[in-house]
Amino acid sequence: MAKALLRSAYIFVFFLLGVGLQPFSLSEVLSQSIGRRFETEISFPKDLSTPEVKFNLQLTGSRKFKIVLDEVSNELTNVRVFDILGNLILEDKIMPKDGLQKNYDFSGTNSQLFVVEVGNAKYNKTKSIYAHPQGTRLEKVGN
DSSP states (O other): OHHHHHHHHHHHHHHHHHHHTOOOOHHHHHHHHSOOOOOOSOOOOSOTTOOOOOEEEEEEETTEEEEEESSOOSSOEEEEEEETTOOEEEEEEEOGGGTTEEEEEOTTSOOSEEEEEEEOSSOEEEEEEESSOTTOOOOOOOO
């Protein structure tokens, strides 16, 4: 009886060691213990009645365009212009006094495509515009 009990104890200990030494990769164990940031609160814009921003982009020349808003806003309208790689080229605001249009000139850049984000406290819209008017030849950079 004592031998059977001792044998059961050995089996139980080996079982526990076997379960404890499962072949886990160290990276799996460490990745699970790294603290992750979770969104714990919901934030809303101060003014929920802010209307959606509607706009168009119109090319006015090589690497020049204007933003045309559909209606005048009583608030600041944020404008961010990115190149095709996602680099922020310009961050600007359209004031209510600016009216419906604002011109931009990026002739000093080499970008061929611009991504324009226009928005307010509640909405953002993104559109893109090609840097050259249709039918124009591209200038060669370098030799």
